[in-house]
Amino acid sequence: MAIEAAETRSGSDVKTVCYVGTRWVDCVFAPYFSPDNPQKFTNVHKVFGASNVAKLLNELNASHREDAVNSLAYEAEYRLRDPVYGCVGLISILQHKLKQVQHDLDNAKKELATYIGPSAMLPIINHQGFLHQHPNYGASAYQVMPHNMQPMMGVPSGLPHGSLLIRACQ
Template identity: 40%
Template structure:
């Protein structure tokens, strides 16, 4: 067949970066194909490809994809924030959740007031806002 063997696998990102032939039993090939070179380079920079391969080898095959994905996430976070890594992102998201909870707590009394107005039939039907900017009577 022309064009080469269709079953021939393309090299993984590690082998392609190192300009080597990718062995048939390459442990990194399923998780770091050549198209994911940037992900591999991040993981390699933070952890080293040998440690990544060793970590993946020590896991059951059904857990390796999740582990590789986690390593990419952690490596990207470490490159972005070398001191805190993923923990810095987690703490930032926790702070954002707390801020949003506070905003929600501020809005809940107004929502309850508006529901009560609608239930009692006191809500204006005119969609144009009053002087305060609300289409409903002031509290």
């Protein structure tokens, strides 16, 4: 199906129309699909259909149309690359990579802790009311505690589960 854009002039009124199949229609696509990038429209048309996209755009507020077209173009491009999963496949791959990187980072922190020892893994917090010296670790050790609370039964506190904070050696 060929879609062509053309300008028609009626007095001082200039409007863009599109030729879709066998008829000329007012072109809702013209502001959002540049003639410099015809592949963008071709992809959207192949995946969603021009009439479906036109209906969608006409139902949207004008301020949301450009974002909708960009989203449709992105989804159409990835649907053509991966007909089964489309952009969801790419999102899944990126989420998997993120989990792997987080896992690798956790392992690196654990390995680093075996080399530098517990005294170098102390929190660095800017709020002075929460930094207190811990009596069992020496003058340079700090613990995160509200200024009016002490640790209970010698249980260390302050670091969230799985976190590792390192201070530079003085």
